[in-house]
Amino acid sequence: MTDEALAARFAAARDPDDFRTLVDRHGAMVLRLVSSILGPFRGTDAEDIAQDVFLRMHERIGQFRGEAKFTTWLYRLAYHVAVNRLRTARLRFEHVDLEKLRLPSVAADADAQISTGERARLLAEEIERLPDLYRTVIYLHYWQEASIQDMTALLGAPPNTIKSYLFRARARLGDALAKKGLTT
């Protein structure tokens, strides 16, 4: 059964089994999107917010008219819930556990004047400063290793737009890190 048909049946009959099927099908992708909005250092919060997304989906399923794909509607809901939670909770960078910022693959860079931990911390800081959408595409692409196709589905934008977001986000990051002497 398609997502749209399942969502329509759930809206009409409120059968928990239908709801659970939708959570089973889309839980992983919603968590992927939500955690990319929050960043890699807030894993537990991401799980809670992903749960919130489905609770809201449960409440608002009547608003899904079937005009768009169900996933488009759900991922848009997830994006707004996560961004709003991030803003209203005023999560600050200080909450991030700096121990986690020691990225494993750059550990061999012994010649660098700036230590690996410091480099990783500055990179994470600059990513945190990006606008929500740019930060999300960076984390989706580089941390979650999402393909352009997956990002297209998650963010509801055409592939060329996603590529453009990525390009601009990288350019901003590059400029910011170059000013600190962190890129070659």
Added chain:
Amino acid sequence: MSLEKQLRSLANLPKPAVGPFWAARVTADATATTPKSVSVSRGEAIYWIALAGIAGPLLLTSWQRIVCLVLVLLSVRFVAALTVLTSRSAVRRPQTTL
């Protein structure tokens, strides 16, 4: 070190994944927290409409009465909000750092 190389290193960070019982827990929470739809009988609806029709013109004749009405409505809404909050917190997982 190039920006691309630094960004690629993000892939080594742990990625969150949904556990095996996550969907079951979300379903249980959603079912428990969904407010039941209130069904009002036709007779009851007529009663409330008639009461509002009579009480409205009586209450809305002076500023003191309007203030009283607003205070009563606000207190009813406040109590309702408290009830929803306490019932949700009983079944939801405790909040973390957010």
